[in-house]
Amino acid sequence: MSSELRMLHVGEAGGPRVKLGPYDIETLIAESDEGAATAYRIRIAPHQRTQVSYHLVAEELYYVISGSGVALLDGEERPLRAGDFLRLPPGTTHGFVTAQEELVMLDVHTPGSRPNRDVYFLDDKPEGFGVPRPS
Template identity: 40%
Template sequence: MTSKNSDFAPVLTRAAEAETASDPSSVMTLLADSDTTGGLLTSYRSTFAKGAVGAPAHFHTRAAEMFYVIDGSLQVLVDQEIKVLSAGDFLLVPPHTPHAFAAAPGCEADVLFTFTPGMARFDYMRLLNRVMRGEASFQEIKDSSERFDNHYVDSPVWNAALNA
């Protein structure tokens, strides 16, 4: 059944049935991708162990990325500034803004991520998971930057924060 006002059906992802991708430092729970949301959004949840790095510095050209911290603390690069988000904090990063994230030093983090508009990102999450497990190369991620709208940049500010 579809809504009268949309081109897609309501999306319900049950926790017990959601696809997960995990490595020793994080678990990603894939919730809704653009193909099921009429292109409106893509959303997933990640839990990070203490010291886990989520993503290096990058930006998106077509999507805004939203962070909602469910529990713990997340360290985030936003342009050239480091912010620490705690449980209940929300952050919206607009397109073309360099950003990166990791569990805050000494903390775990549980974070809901949403991209709008949505684009098929679950394949990127699966690729990222294979890289983290040593089953694919980082070059494959670099080669997919246009497809997944992930454009990596060098950030001395972020590198210094990670090495502090």
């Protein structure tokens, strides 16, 4: 975490992207610029079902930029479409299912979370995520 925060502007070209399981994750706040939150642009391709995950510490905020799908929140299905917003308190289990179109969301965690920090899965974790499930 940086001791002195600086203003950031990330354009449409975006930040660094990595493919982890069904997720295409674009980092909008680099670890070196991290303050109280992390932010990502998440893309999930059509006809995908993500593994169910949760965070022990971070509150997570999602805003659907484009596409549609279903959010699986604590085992309950909630339809998603562009303009929808989700607030997930720590411990909320969540996953996503897409249909015919890509789902694109802004994903903000506070405090910050990374694929190798405060991300846990109910079942097998996707390739690239580095946190073992707590016992």
